[in-house]
Amino acid sequence: MNIGFEAKRVFHNKTGLGNYSRDLVRILATYFPENNYFLYNPKAYKKTLFVSNNTNVFEKNPISKFNKKFSTIWRQKAVVKDLVKDNVEIYHGLSGEIPIGLQKKGIKSVVTIHDLIFVRYPNLYSFFDRKIHFYKFKKAAERADLVIAISEQTKKDIMSYLHIDASKIKVVYQGCQDVFKREYSDSEKQQVAEKFNLPETFVLNVGTIEERKNALTIVKAIKKLDVDLVLIGKQTDYTEKIHQYISENKLEKRVRFLKGLTSEELAITYQLASVFVYPSIFEGFGIPIIEALYSKTPVITNKTGVFSEAAGPNSLYIEPFDVVDLSKKISKVLSDNSLASKMKEEGLKFAQQFNDDVIASEVMSCYQQVLSV
Incomplete structure (x- = not known):
């Protein structure tokens, strides 16, 4: 044919x-x-x-x-x-x-x-x-x-x-690309962590930093938590709103903006992350969620629209602008090892349909x- x-x-x-x-x-x-x-x-x-x-x-x-x-x-x-x-x-x-x-x-x-x-x-x-x-x-x-x-x-x-x-x-x-389905060695992970100055524990978000992706809600949610945030994606005018909030709340040392990563570096960053948060208002599907599931990283995302199709029954869900609930759920994943382990394993099983x-x-x-x- x-x-x-x-x-x-x-x-x-x-x-x-x-x-x-x-x-x-x-x-x-x-x-x-x-x-x-x-x-x-x-x-x-x-x-x-x-x-x-x-x-x-x-x-x-x-x-x-x-x-x-x-x-x-x-x-x-x-x-x-x-x-x-x-x-x-x-x-x-x-x-x-x-x-x-x-x-x-x-x-x-x-x-x-x-x-x-x-x-x-x-x-x-x-x-x-x-x-x-x-x-x-x-x-x-x-x-x-x-x-x-x-x-x-x-x-x-x-x-x-x-x-x-x-x-x-x-x-x-x-x-998603095969690169997100590989297991990386400790030395490879260490190289990426050092290159991008990644903290030991951090929340990850991947995607264009635009209004629809709603990254500002994550910044607000981690304000009172003892955890850093890593944002990876192309910046737009919306990013200025995030920078303004970061400046007003003295979060400069806790929020990192990364770009220019290779596919392998991005995949390793997923595996290093403690939790992946994706509060996007709306998507056709949400590939970063799939990338996180294959990386065995717990996922928190929007409870409406397509997101449950991508994230499955063992991810956690929020209303996209509910800062308080998101903060609570991030804290729960970081503090409850058994919950995090279940989300990782069941998430990977769910991802096999992709x-x-x-x-x-x-x-x-x-x-x-x-x-x-």
């Missing part, structure tokens, strides 16, 4: 959508090596985020001068000619988009929609971004033969906001379902 992918984010996005795209291509190529996987990348750069070790994965770029110059047009429409030339049987839009004209050429299609946060929380997006996102997602969901939602929550939102029938939507959870082989099998089942119609 020849399978094509919208691969812009495979090669150009360092975080969420890019990680999802790279991991999916990797695991499909590994578990189903009999197929060919074509990655349609609109712009080739010398520095790339993805190099496949599989001989059945091929990067495809625009060839003509026109398509190279107008790569957006190529990605949205002209790429279909290349799909036909490569005998692609099914095309997968990995981040809410598929090109126009697939049906006319007899090419089946699947599109993954990660979330519709821009509809739920329009205040977090500009007017034009909301309109563009909605138009692209709506059209892709209507044109595709099957829609993959990364959670039951996202499926509900696709049905509600895009008015797509439930029978056309399949939930396939995300996984293993590569499970995800690869479910996605391939989606492809076969579409092709059989």
Whole structure:
């Protein structure tokens, strides 16, 4: 089978959508090596985020001068000619988009929609971004033969906001990179702890430091606790609110902002953390939660929305802005060794449903379902 992918984010996005795209291509190529996987990348750069070790994965770029110059047009429409030339049987839009004209050429299609946060929380997006996102997602969901939602929550939102029938939507959870599933040696952990000056006991939060992720609530929650906080992620204007609170409450020595970690350093930091706190207001899924579970780090997260799907029955839950309850739950995890141990072990067991082989099998089942119609 020849399978094509919208691969812009495979090669150009360092975080969420890019990680999802790279991991999916990797695991499909590994578990189903009999197929060919074509990655349609609109712009080739010398520095790339993805190099496949599989001989059945091929990067495809625009060839003509026109398509190279107008790569957006190529990605949205002209790429279909290349799909036909490569005998692609099914095309997968990995981040809410598929090109126009697939049906006319007899090419089946699947599109993954990660979330519709821009509809739920329009205040977090500009007017034009909301309109563009909605138009692209709506059209892709209507044109595709099957829609993959990364959670039951996202499926509900696709049905509600895009008015797509439930029978056309399949939930396939995300996984995470293998690097978070490894056991690291004491010496490796010590090197990372020393490099980033990590305390012996600390609360960890990973993700873009923006209003929706709600990191300020964690800072407030640890104010009266004897524990430090490590925040890892790209900083935005919202970060200034956190810095202001830290300054006003003299917490400079207890809150650390880290960036520029390698994947291995991030994975080791998860394993060094005493508890992972993720009070995000809303997510399509919440990959950092999965990373924490695989790292055997206790998780505290939001009790509403998608988070219980990702964190499972043995994590602890809070209302996202309840500083007092969050403080109590952090304190309980840090002081109750038996609770922390149970959360670690049961969390790891729960995470097995996000293993590569499970995800690869479910996605391939989606492809076969579409092709059989």
